[in-house]
Amino acid sequence: MITPRFDILGQAISDASRTQMLCELMEGRAYTNKELAAAAGVTPQTASAHLRLLQNAGLVVAEKRGRCVYHRLAGAEVAHALEQLAAIAPADSLHRAQQRKAGGLAQLRSCYDHLAGPLAVAMTRALLDRGMLVEAHGAFRAEPAAQWLKLGVVLPERPGRQPFARPCLDWTERKLHVAGPMGRQILDHALGSGWVKRHRHKRGLMLTAPGRVALEQILGLQCGTLAEA
Amino acid sequence: MITPRFDILGQAISDASRTQMLCELMEGRAYTNKELAAAAGVTPQTASAHLRLLQNAGLVVAEKRGRCVYHRLAGAEVAHALEQLAAIAPADSLHRAQQRKAGGLAQLRSCYDHLAGPLAVAMTRALLDRGMLVEAHGAFRAEPAAQWLKLGVVLPERPGRQPFARPCLDWTERKLHVAGPMGRQILDHALGSGWVKRHRHKRGLMLTAPGRVALEQILGLQCGTLAEA
DNA sequence: GCAACAGTTCGCTGCGCGGCGAAGGGTTTT
DNA sequence: AAAACCCTTCGCCGCGCAGCGAACTGTTGC
Numbered sequence: 001m002i003t004p005r006f007d008i009l010g011q012a013i014s015d016a017s018r019t020q021m022l023c024e025l026m027e028g029r030a031y032t033n034k035e036l037a038a039a040a041g042v043t044p045q046t047a048s049a050h051l052r053l054l055q056n057a058g059l060v061v062a063e064k065r066g067r068c069v070y071h072r073l074a075g076a077e078v079a080h081a082l083e084q085l086a087a088i089a090p091a092d093s094l095h096r097a098q099q100r101k102a103g104g105l106a107q108l109r110s111c112y113d114h115l116a117g118p119l120a121v122a123m124t125r126a127l128l129d130r131g132m133l134v135e136a137h138g139a140f141r142a143e144p145a146a147q148w149l150k151l152g153v154v155l156p157e158r159p160g161r162q163p164f165a166r167p168c169l170d171w172t173e174r175k176l177h178v179a180g181p182m183g184r185q186i187l188d189h190a191l192g193s194g195w196v197k198r199h200r201h202k203r204g205l206m207l208t209a210p211g212r213v214a215l216e217q218i219l220g221l222q223c224g225t226l227a228e229a
Numbered sequence: 230m231i232t233p234r235f236d237i238l239g240q241a242i243s244d245a246s247r248t249q250m251l252c253e254l255m256e257g258r259a260y261t262n263k264e265l266a267a268a269a270g271v272t273p274q275t276a277s278a279h280l281r282l283l284q285n286a287g288l289v290v291a292e293k294r295g296r297c298v299y300h301r302l303a304g305a306e307v308a309h310a311l312e313q314l315a316a317i318a319p320a321d322s323l324h325r326a327q328q329r330k331a332g333g334l335a336q337l338r339s340c341y342d343h344l345a346g347p348l349a350v351a352m353t354r355a356l357l358d359r360g361m362l363v364e365a366h367g368a369f370r371a372e373p374a375a376q377w378l379k380l381g382v383v384l385p386e387r388p389g390r391q392p393f394a395r396p397c398l399d400w401t402e403r404k405l406h407v408a409g410p411m412g413r414q415i416l417d418h419a420l421g422s423g424w425v426k427r428h429r430h431k432r433g434l435m436l437t438a439p440g441r442v443a444l445e446q447i448l449g450l451q452c453g454t455l456a457e458a
Numbered sequence: 459g460c461a462a463c464a465g466t467t468c469g470c471t472g473c474g475c476g477g478c479g480a481a482g483g484g485t486t487t488t
Numbered sequence: 489a490a491a492a493c494c495c496t497t498c499g500c501c502g503c504g505c506a507g508c509g510a511a512c513t514g515t516t517g518c
Contacts, residue, residue: 009317044495047495064495084310137392141366262466263465295516466511470509480498484495486491
């Protein structure tokens, strides 16, 4: 019988501590063992064992620098597959409720290599409303517009094999936002031009004043209230 | 922290017996407890426990009829997610070698609701070569052609939200073949017109003589040798 | 009614593995 | 050199769970 080794992968994500770590890593940044241990609520030595397992499963890669070891997702395919999985995973209302109570956590965050969170969903909504994006064949097609450059997006000359603007289902909102190369360009540009900044210790991103102005000018987004993260 | 309940899903697919069952179910047919138990190499009572777990995870649904209980995948999303998972799962050469030795097993089979296996890959290859399909944006775009009707495919008037011809990565070959509504239409037509038949006890599909002729006429496929499954 | 069969429930055993404390490399700082 | 720090390895405990045999329910066929 034809059986891909689901079990290795499945075993890797079958544990609550490991899924916590993976969710943390979905931010796209590299994390140390200690950080991930704290995120999962276990001791460093336990986290170490988990990370080795994730490494063996090919989900995570490690890079040693000085006395620290930085862990990150093995690649975009891994992030993509985890997204897909999250899409069919049972939504647990308990978690969502408690994260709302925690106070607008993660209004804006990064999802491996692109923006996510309610604000990213709103941006996508605006792009669709303005006709800059068109949903077709389960993908986003980008229409030529001068606004794209203002968002830091350079449209490709000809369609590539991979989707340029891939829809990604937001974990919290269960709504689509822009991933793929376009999503990456937008995130890069937003970070580079200071529209958003990474929180120092908390997870997630922060929309700056210039960013708020830019999004309002370019997309007509009223995100003043959204930025109170 | 935002954590979808990966763990429930992960636990469901973390066991080798359960993954065996899931792979069996990926054929798209409904199976009894006993059949799945045999496929996984465990006793019926063990399989029963596994199936209840898969049911709770929302991956499988059961339907009682007479004294038999028929189990099937919960839906196309589940099949799709499992495909994605298989794409990043480590390919174990051991299994592939032993299945080759077993004698051309699964030259043609069904992958939930569409054709898969080497022959399906060859068909897709032919469709691409003839320009009936074009790969773009990570999806297949269908070009109008009279041949489509001969394959039982009715092209949609306008692009839908979901991809009409979705590429699906074959587990064994690691090559693309056609899934999505188009894939389903092709499988339905192939079964309806007697081009392929389901094996009585073995897994997989069988290409019939009329089917071989049809594929050669329509797509120029020389699949005489491929059909020896 | 009885036998045969599909499926489930129960109780038990044994392995696997998540978790931590203690101890052992390495690296950076004082 | 010593202290502080990050990470890992080792050994141990305890839970969870896969697996089976035995027994039970429900359905089909004689």
